[in-house]
Amino acid sequence: MGHGMNRRDWLRLLGAACATCVLPLWSATATAQWTDSTLWGVDGNVDAVTRSGSTLYVGGSFNTVGPNSGGGVLLERQTGDPVPYPRVAGTVRAVVPDGGGGWFIGGNFAGVGGMRRHNLAHILPGGAVAPWNPNVDGPVLVLALNGRQLYVGGSFAAVAGTARANFAAIDAVTGEVLDWRADTDAAVYALAVGAGRVYAGGHFSMIGGVARNSVAAIDPADGTVESWNPDVGFEGTPGWIRALAVAGDTVYVG
Helix, strand or coil: CCCCCCHHHHHHHHHHHHHHHHHHHHHCCCCCCCCCCCCCEECCEEEEEEEECCEEEEEEECCCEECCCCCCCEECCCCCCEECCCCEEEEEEEEEECCCCCEEEEEEEEEECCEECCCEEEECCCCCECCCCCCECCCEEEEEEECCEEEEEECCCEECCEECCCEEEEECCCCCECCCCCCECCCEEEEEEECCEEEEEECCCEECCEECCCEEEECCCCCCECCCCCCCEECCEECCCCCEEEECCEEEEC
């Protein structure tokens, strides 16, 4: 603190010097930023990037470089070639056709085709994202469609701001949450519709206020839990049901 200057004087001088350095940065004209959706991606970590002219050099821990498809890809049935499809920002865990050439998709994602969609979306024929937007607040793990009722299972607490614990029914046309309700105390991983019932499987011990280990049958009209009760589990505790299928009078459980 020489030359007769005290600590306060030094701080004032330092502050003035910093302000002089920062001002030109703030006064510089900002450059508009945008996301290049055509830029290729890698299957690992990028640790270094440099550019020379129109060439971008990328280094890191990865094995392949290619087009960034997002979390979901539509493939041509005969050739296996990719078909244009809106990019999903996240992971797709469930897909079901809408019966008219489009698809309902569920998973753990924040957007589809550049539009904000939380974990559930409707993709129309041709690849457009429908305005339909129920907004599920947790991962969607399974979907099943029965007429206009789209059954949604997963690990969530609300759909469109309406309380629904891990299981819900949504109007497939309007996106409204239906009064139908069969809440569970743990995640729903599997759904199947058949024989006049909706079958749900997962890791739950309660569904619709009724004790059921891992799998249950529900009335598709009002959400009532049926008396059908295989009690799948380990010594009275629920197991993990991840697959269900119905054929005639038989329900297959995996």
